[in-house]
Amino acid sequence: MYIMEKAPAKINLSLDVLHKRKDGFHEVEMVMTTIDLADRIELTSLKKNKIVLEAESRYVPNDERNLAYLAAKKMKKHYSITGGVHIKLTKHVPVAAGLAGGSSDAAAVLRGMARLFDLDTTPGELAEIGAEIGSDVSFCVHGGTALATGRGEKIEELPAPPPCWVVLAKPPIGVSTKTIYQALDIKEAGHPDTSSMVEALRTGDYEKMCQSVGNTLEGVTVRLYPEVAQLKEHMLQAGADTSLMSGSGPTVFSLVEPDVKARRICNHLKGFCDEVYMVRVLGTKETLD
Ligand SMILES: C[C@@](CO)(OP(=O)(O)O)[C@H](O)COP(=O)(O)OP(=O)(O)OC[C@H]1O[C@@H](n2ccc(N)nc2=O)[C@H](O)[C@@H]1O
Numbered sequence: 001m002y003i004m005e006k007a008p009a010k011i012n013l014s015l016d017v018l019h020k021r022k023d024g025f026h027e028v029e030m031v032m033t034t035i036d037l038a039d040r041i042e043l044t045s046l047k048k049n050k051i052v053l054e055a056e057s058r059y060v061p062n063d064e065r066n067l068a069y070l071a072a073k074k075m076k077k078h079y080s081i082t083g084g085v086h087i088k089l090t091k092h093v094p095v096a097a098g099l100a101g102g103s104s105d106a107a108a109v110l111r112g113m114a115r116l117f118d119l120d121t122t123p124g125e126l127a128e129i130g131a132e133i134g135s136d137v138s139f140c141v142h143g144g145t146a147l148a149t150g151r152g153e154k155i156e157e158l159p160a161p162p163p164c165w166v167v168l169a170k171p172p173i174g175v176s177t178k179t180i181y182q183a184l185d186i187k188e189a190g191h192p193d194t195s196s197m198v199e200a201l202r203t204g205d206y207e208k209m210c211q212s213v214g215n216t217l218e219g220v221t222v223r224l225y226p227e228v229a230q231l232k233e234h235m236l237q238a239g240a241d242t243s244l245m246s247g248s249g250p251t252v253f254s255l256v257e258p259d260v261k262a263r264r265i266c267n268h269l270k271g272f273c274d275e276v277y278m279v280r281v282l283g284t285k286e287t288l289d
């Protein structure tokens with residue numbers, strides 16, 4: 001049997017870091033939403049008890065270190081699946097970019113294997129397995145738009161943002177999430193107003209959403225990579241309604257309503273950055289497969 005799953009990237013509309021926990025992770029409050037930029041996961045069941053990963057990208061590992069492989073391994077163990085699975089991974093989401101590409105691949109394998117092997121499970125159960133793989137995987141299992149708390153694994157569904165375009169620019173650097181969290185001084189950093197962002201989504205208020213974006217990690221990444229701040233500035237100059245770094249970076253996104261404006265920002269950015277994307281905000285779960 002064969003099935004296909006989309007693995008969409010996310011952006012953090014807001015990301016607040018509250019404190020460092022005893023387990024080394026940070027307590028966060030994040031509003032996340034999916035965007036129409038996705039990897040593709042194709043799963044085929046195998047009679048033999050093995051996991052085969054075919055990743056057509058030189059930027060990701062082809063073995064156990066790949067989060068998609070790890071997800072398949074966890075599913076086999078958790079549900080005592082005796083058969084095997086062939087995973088074909090087609091990458092479109094930039095790697096180590098703050099867009100949760102790897103986490104979304106893992107989540108797509110969790111969802112996909114549940115379908116492939118007709119497992120008696122729930123999204124909540126899959127999200128719990130996902131949390132063992134990485135902090136962002138639970139959100140990616142659910143998709144849509146959510147408030148994520150704890151270390152990112154506690155998910156409360158939110159309405160989708162008002163329809164808009166997302167223009168993304170990824171500078172040619174890979175950022176380690178761990179390094180950014182480690183370099184953060186929580187007292188010195190800026191903190192977004194999460195409740196204002198939640199309110200904006202609940203009332204479908206585009207302007208309030210744009211005013212409420214904020215990311216506690218942005219200042220840390222900007223200190224290490226000043227080009228992130230420059231890209232933000234270029235986006236605003238070109239007419240973006242707002243712009244922010246996603247996750248630990250280095251990708252910067254801007255929001256804009258009319259497509260002509262989004263195209264203008266894209267064209268402007270192409271003079272400074274090779275990797276520029278113009279996509280719709282997804283924000284709802286229905287669009288996952
Ligand atoms: C910053 C965020 C925002 O969505 O995303 P990305 O920039 O990675 O996309 C997330 O918090 C990243 O989630 P994820 O990438 O799944 O992180 P994990 O693999 O669980 O953790 C990687 C490392 O980041 C740090 N970490 C992560 C999450 C958290 N709440 N506190 C932390 O301190 C830890 O040092 C951990 O060893």
Ligand SMILES: Nc1ncnc2c1ncn2[C@@H]1O[C@H](COP(=O)(O)OP(=O)(O)O)[C@@H](O)[C@H]1O
Pocket residue numbers: 059060061065066067068094095096097098099100101102103105106175177247248249
């Ligand atoms: N399927 C995958 N896709 C992308 N990266 C992966 C994958 N599996 C493992 N990785 C590793 O995870 C790291 C972070 O990947 P990614 O999820 O793209 O970044 P981020 O968490 O910043 O959004 C990279 O160093 C990469 O080598």
